[in-house]
Amino acid sequence: MASLTIRKLDDAVKAYLRLRSAGNGRSVEEEVRVILGELVQGRPDPAAPTAAMAPPADGPAGPSARSHAAAQASVTLIIGGGIAAFKSLELIRRLKERHVDVRCVLTKAAQQFVTPLSASALSHERVYTDLFDPGSEFDAGHIRLARECDLIVVAPATADLMAKMAHGHADDLASAILLAANKPILLAPAMNPLMWNNPATRRNVLQLRRDGVIMIGPAAGEMAEANEAGVGRMSEAVEIAAAAVDILRPPRPRPLAGKRVLITAGPTHEPIDPVRYIANRSSGKQGFAIAAAAQAAGADVTLVSGPVELRDPAGVSVIRVESARDMLHRVEAALPADIAIFAAAVADWRVANEGEQKLKKTAAGMPPLQLVENPDILATISKLGERRPPLVIGFAAETEHLIDNAKAKIARKGCDWIVANDVSPASGVMGGDRNTVHLLQRDGKEVGVDEIKVDSWPVMTKEQVAAELVARIAKSLEKNS
Ligand code: C5P
Numbered sequence: 001m002a003s004l005t006i007r008k009l010d011d012a013v014k015a016y017l018r019l020r021s022a023g024n025g026r027s028v029e030e031e032v033r034v035i036l037g038e039l040v041q042g043r044p045d046p047a048a049p050t051a052a053m054a055p056p057a058d059g060p061a062g063p064s065a066r067s068h069a070a071a072q073a074s075v076t077l078i079i080g081g082g083i084a085a086f087k088s089l090e091l092i093r094r095l096k097e098r099h100v101d102v103r104c105v106l107t108k109a110a111q112q113f114v115t116p117l118s119a120s121a122l123s124h125e126r127v128y129t130d131l132f133d134p135g136s137e138f139d140a141g142h143i144r145l146a147r148e149c150d151l152i153v154v155a156p157a158t159a160d161l162m163a164k165m166a167h168g169h170a171d172d173l174a175s176a177i178l179l180a181a182n183k184p185i186l187l188a189p190a191m192n193p194l195m196w197n198n199p200a201t202r203r204n205v206l207q208l209r210r211d212g213v214i215m216i217g218p219a220a221g222e223m224a225e226a227n228e229a230g231v232g233r234m235s236e237a238v239e240i241a242a243a244a245v246d247i248l249r250p251p252r253p254r255p256l257a258g259k260r261v262l263i264t265a266g267p268t269h270e271p272i273d274p275v276r277y278i279a280n281r282s283s284g285k286q287g288f289a290i291a292a293a294a295q296a297a298g299a300d301v302t303l304v305s306g307p308v309e310l311r312d313p314a315g316v317s318v319i320r321v322e323s324a325r326d327m328l329h330r331v332e333a334a335l336p337a338d339i340a341i342f343a344a345a346v347a348d349w350r351v352a353n354e355g356e357q358k359l360k361k362t363a364a365g366m367p368p369l370q371l372v373e374n375p376d377i378l379a380t381i382s383k384l385g386e387r388r389p390p391l392v393i394g395f396a397a398e399t400e401h402l403i404d405n406a407k408a409k410i411a412r413k414g415c416d417w418i419v420a421n422d423v424s425p426a427s428g429v430m431g432g433d434r435n436t437v438h439l440l441q442r443d444g445k446e447v448g449v450d451e452i453k454v455d456s457w458p459v460m461t462k463e464q465v466a467a468e469l470v471a472r473i474a475k476s477l478e479k480n481s
Pocket of ligand 1: 264324342343344345346347348374375376377378379393394395396397409
């Protein structure tokens with residue numbers, strides 16, 4: 001049988017084999033055997049580079065000869081010279097897993113730690129190292145590397161590279177790219193803790209932050225140097241990749257930008273005496289989820305919540321209250337609002353004869369509790385007149401005749417929409433994570449009960465219900481604008 005001499009293969013084929021075998025951790029001969037085996041079995045290797053990822057053929061191999069699929073996000077990854085550079089090889093893999101194209105630039109010092117060949121094999125792209133490389137600089141390649149990407153990541157960002165950036169140096173390819181950049185820059189600093197804490201580095205970090213550079217890390221931990229620990233370790237590759245993808249993600253639509261949303265959530269506690277109270281099983285999850293969804297949609301959100309075991313949603317002003325009367329006062333004080341959503345399970349009654357001291361057991365038997373009706377916050381706000389928010393949404397938690405009761409509630413309370421849900425014990429809604437709801441809408445104040453539109457949603461998580469409700473609100477604002 002004929003034998004194959006790799007040396008005699010075409011140069012482009014050899015280059016391809018070298019890259020592919022390095023990427024797969026095999027010898028070139030082994031790689032050839034794998035390729036031939038695949039051919040015979042007709043099973044393509046998913047790890048094989050596609051035509052788009054194949055190394056550039058002969059000819060001007062500057063950044064302009066780039067072959068990645070145009071639709072993918074792309075990162076120029078500058079690898080600085082530090083021991084953490086080995087983690088940058090993993091970073092290339094992590095970015096590619098997330099469908100990000102990566103073109104690597106290695107500083108001179110970085111090449112002491114990782115080779116251009118490894119970076120090239122993992123990125124399936126040519127690697128750039130030299131500002132005065134005739135192959136890429138014939139058409140100002142450093143400008144292209146700075147601009148023909150969506151994000152520049154520097155990992156590891158050494159103290160020296162950061163100092164050069166802060167002072168606008170451009171005496172090598174990496175610093176020239178950073179100075180020419182018109183794209184966001186993400187730095188993953190890595191250095192000895194003494195270097196990180198040095199006043200010169202502190203000044204540079206401050207300057208770079210002021211210049212709009214984004215930083216991830218450094219983390220605290222053990223250093224490569226024996227017996228040294230502190231802040232200076234480069235963040236892990238997965239964390240840097242996640243931060244990069246976050247920056248690359250297109251900005252979320254913010255349909256409620258500029259709108260003030262007021263939400264109530266949770267139960268209320270109505271005191272019997274200083275230690276006892278009347279409560280209900282509301283967890284507050286649905287109201288908190290709506291607050292988070294409205295905030296994510298760009299609204300300025302105030303959440304007035306009864307006692308619950310939930311963390312404040314990020315970016316939301318949370319006001320914690322106990323009783324229905326406290327809740328009403330805080331809601332009134334939070335007006336005006338464009339949209340008010342009353343998801344709280346407000347106690348209908350409170351104890352009129354609240355004990356100033358703890359009630360005692362007596363021979364006379366149980367102390368009589370006199371109940372009085374609480375203010376109805378939803379009805380009060382719905383009937384406010386001029387200060388009434390233009391869109392008022394209530395909730396109807398029912399255990400029977402759900403739709404009929406909810407329709408009657410819209411009319412009685414004067415709100416615009418009602419989110420009706422079955423809270424019978426069998427539904428598991430109270431305290432649970434899922435919800436089955438019906439959205440009842442009346443458009444215009446004078447519409448009769450029969451003309452209320454009912455839209456039944458499938459079983460969803462409370463977060464999904466919140467997102468859908470926010471989407472409906474955004475749509476109705478758009479329609480009425
Ligand atoms: O009358 P019911 O409690 O079923 O009404 C439920 C709706 O009214 C919910 O939106 C709830 O937040 C609101 N409500 C209120 N104040 C009350 C009672 C209910 O805001 N005192």
